[in-house]
Amino acid sequence: MVRAYSSMAKFIHWAFPLVFVYGVIIAVDEVEELENSVVLVEEVIFTMIFLAMLLFRFIYMRSARANLPQLDMSKNLILLSRIVHLGMYLSLALIAVSGLIIGGLYYFGVRGGSVLELTLLLHEIIIWTFVNLMGLHIAGAIYHRFKRDGVWDAMVPVFKEGYKK
Numbered sequence: 001m002v003r004a005y006s007s008m009a010k011f012i013h014w015a016f017p018l019v020f021v022y023g024v025i026i027a028v029d030e031v032e033e034l035e036n037s038v039v040l041v042e043e044v045i046f047t048m049i050f051l052a053m054l055l056f057r058f059i060y061m062r063s064a065r066a067n068l069p070q071l072d073m074s075k076n077l078i079l080l081s082r083i084v085h086l087g088m089y090l091s092l093a094l095i096a097v098s099g100l101i102i103g104g105l106y107y108f109g110v111r112g113g114s115v116l117e118l119t120l121l122l123h124e125i126i127i128w129t130f131v132n133l134m135g136l137h138i139a140g141a142i143y144h145r146f147k148r149d150g151v152w153d154a155m156v157p158v159f160k161e162g163y164k165k
Helices: 007-026 031-035 037-066 075-107 114-147 151-155
Strands: none
Touching: 007 037, 007 151, 031 037, 031 075, 037 075, 075 114, 114 151
């Protein structure tokens, strides 16, 4: 049975990477830029909006998925998919939270030292974790595209599969 997400679910799915990319583009290049209070406030406001959008997306997509028929896939593949999806949500939230911690450290005068360096390192590790999980997500989408099982068409509006008969 083919699963088909709503137009709203597809919009939320595809709009969110654009919001993330926008966040990357406007993000500070060097942590020292946070000394400027205007930049710091803008970063905090964007991050809070991002976290609210992420929470909304998580809740909405979970409810959208609950209304779809079960996938005809192995339990291990379904488990891997859920781990990757939850890992992407968690890593996005942790990128934002660690960024807020960095901003907070700067706000309270911590401009160097091991606490700031460790937090910056953690922030970068989480970013790269997200990038790798996104790579797995894309690889999974491509796998389903070639498998022609309907999963690709459920979320991707282009290059329709042409289902197996």
